[in-house]
Amino acid sequence: MISQENTAFKQLCDHLRETAQLGSVESLLGWDERTKMPIRGGSYRAEQMALLAGIVHGRRTDPRIGDWLAELESCSLAEDPHSDAGTVIRRTRWDYDKQVRIPQSLVEEISRTTTRGQQTWVEARKNNDFASLAPVLDTIIALKQQQAEAVGYEQTPYDALLDDFEPGETTDNVRRILEDLRGDLVPLVASIAESPNQPDTSMLTRDYPVEIQEQFGTRVAAKVGFDFERGRLDTTHHPFCTGLGPDDCRITTRYDPAFFSSSFFGILHEAGHGFYELGMRNEWYGLPPGSCTSLGIHESQSRFWENMVGRSEPFWNWCLPLARQHFPDSLGDVQPAGIYFAVNAVRPSLIRVEADEVTYNLHIIIRFELEQAMIAGDLVAADLPAAWNEKYQHTLGITPPDDADGVMQDIHWSAGLIGYFPTYALGNLYAAQFLAAAAEELGDIGRMVGQGQFGPLQEWMGRHIHRHGQCFSAAELVERATGQPLSHKPLVDYLKNKLQPLYGLAPEPV
Ligand code: ZN
Numbered sequence: 001m002i003s004q005e006n007t008a009f010k011q012l013c014d015h016l017r018e019t020a021q022l023g024s025v026e027s028l029l030g031w032d033e034r035t036k037m038p039i040r041g042g043s044y045r046a047e048q049m050a051l052l053a054g055i056v057h058g059r060r061t062d063p064r065i066g067d068w069l070a071e072l073e074s075c076s077l078a079e080d081p082h083s084d085a086g087t088v089i090r091r092t093r094w095d096y097d098k099q100v101r102i103p104q105s106l107v108e109e110i111s112r113t114t115t116r117g118q119q120t121w122v123e124a125r126k127n128n129d130f131a132s133l134a135p136v137l138d139t140i141i142a143l144k145q146q147q148a149e150a151v152g153y154e155q156t157p158y159d160a161l162l163d164d165f166e167p168g169e170t171t172d173n174v175r176r177i178l179e180d181l182r183g184d185l186v187p188l189v190a191s192i193a194e195s196p197n198q199p200d201t202s203m204l205t206r207d208y209p210v211e212i213q214e215q216f217g218t219r220v221a222a223k224v225g226f227d228f229e230r231g232r233l234d235t236t237h238h239p240f241c242t243g244l245g246p247d248d249c250r251i252t253t254r255y256d257p258a259f260f261s262s263s264f265f266g267i268l269h270e271a272g273h274g275f276y277e278l279g280m281r282n283e284w285y286g287l288p289p290g291s292c293t294s295l296g297i298h299e300s301q302s303r304f305w306e307n308m309v310g311r312s313e314p315f316w317n318w319c320l321p322l323a324r325q326h327f328p329d330s331l332g333d334v335q336p337a338g339i340y341f342a343v344n345a346v347r348p349s350l351i352r353v354e355a356d357e358v359t360y361n362l363h364i365i366i367r368f369e370l371e372q373a374m375i376a377g378d379l380v381a382a383d384l385p386a387a388w389n390e391k392y393q394h395t396l397g398i399t400p401p402d403d404a405d406g407v408m409q410d411i412h413w414s415a416g417l418i419g420y421f422p423t424y425a426l427g428n429l430y431a432a433q434f435l436a437a438a439a440e441e442l443g444d445i446g447r448m449v450g451q452g453q454f455g456p457l458q459e460w461m462g463r464h465i466h467r468h469g470q471c472f473s474a475a476e477l478v479e480r481a482t483g484q485p486l487s488h489k490p491l492v493d494y495l496k497n498k499l500q501p502l503y504g505l506a507p508e509p510v
Pocket of ligand 1: 269273299302
């Protein structure tokens with residue numbers, strides 16, 4: 001029987017699927033721009049991307065969506081908001097209401113400006129010339145302020161931007177959680193710095209030829225579970241993962257021939273994102289039940305494989321013999337316990353993507369504070385380098401030697417990604433909570449990882465996280481998967497349990 005509402009549901013789903021196809025073409029152009037495109041292709045590419053962004057926005061605000069939703073919201077398909085059909089209706093409403101408030105001209109201007117911003121960033125960073133980036137950053141901030149005003153917010157314009165990446169989260173709540181986290185991490189960093197036990201990290205900066213790093217990273221990613229028939233690995237300056245279709249996930253990394261960790265942990269990180277992209281149900285691709293629920297959850301998947309697995313002791317018991325096959329000269333004299341301590345070295349450093357698991361969160365807090373100030377109109381781009389350097393000195397005790405490794409190290413702001421940074425810290429918090437819950441359910445995770453058996457962990461993530469798409473919000477997923485609401489405690493416990501023994505620190509009395 002084909003009822004009226006089933007017809008409307010089918011029409012809505014067909015429309016959303018076609019929009020997702022166009023969106024994936026846009027993603028493909030973006031992937032190409034960052035991995036393959038010759039530099040002078042940039043201005044035409046910006047026009048292509050702006051055109052597609054305009055078409056996609058036009059489809060996401062098509063008035064027929066409003067009509068279909070109005071019909072569907074009162075029918076039985078919407079009764080359970082967490083069912084697949086209910087999720088299509090609920091999340092399409094959330095997106096539609098937001099999109100129709102943003103004028104098409106603003107969408108196109110944001111797309112054009114942020115494409116130019118990314119291209120300007122590449123050149124400005126290369127030349128350590130922040131002055132050439134500042135004007136476009138000011139324009140981007142102004143456009144994002146306009147976007148926040150158009151969409152609306154309850155407390156602060158930043159809420160409207162955060163909601164794009166972490167639906168349902170609020171600035172206030174994130175600020176509170178990150179403050180709690182900072183309160184526990186700062187003393188931990190201090191006691192680690194004072195410890196006489198410090199790792200020897202010299203094996204990480206020996207000779208690691210790029211082609212062999214690529215072979216080794218590809219081999220480990222495949223063993224951990226990345227399907228190279230449904231994805232590929234390429235090289236870029238700022239690593240990322242993008243899904244281009246239900247069976248096509250692209251990950252990238254960057255190589256340093258004199259540093260092992262940069263590409264290796266980058267690959268594990270992006271593969272973790274890839275597991276989520278490829279772990280959602282194909283039959284819902286492009287629709288809410290087959291889409292990621294929040295960037296914080298996405299990041300929890302990457303941080304889980306990069307850190308909770310990839311920087312664990314059992315992992316190195318398993319992985320070091322493989323690594324030695326690829327790098328006999330550089331790793332021949334290294335023991336698992338030695339490299340395990342080395343890859344868990346905690347040291348305040350300049351570059352977020354290479355920061356250790358503890359200070360990483362402090363990098364995020366700095367950006368979170370700066371971008372709130374920019375959106376509030378309290379900080380203009382010209383003053384950003386000084387504000388950045390002051391916060392690094394205050395929080396981490398170091399000052400960048402130049403802007404290329406300071407304020408220009410991240411592409412996010414140049415790409416218009418404002419409200420995005422906190423999701424990195426949320427990812428760490430979620431990941432630690434998932435690890436504790438998975439250990440409770442699966443038993444001895446360390447034994448499995450030590451034997452190179454990653455299937456049970458993949459299956460756990462698939463069952464609790466990936467397959468649900470947007471059927472639950474991040475907060476709901478965390479509560480369902482772990483039985484607890486989001487808390488900073490599991491991450492702090494995880495870090496202390498790992499780092500206190502390594503650094504010979506006595507656990508403080510409870
Ligand atoms: Zn990530």
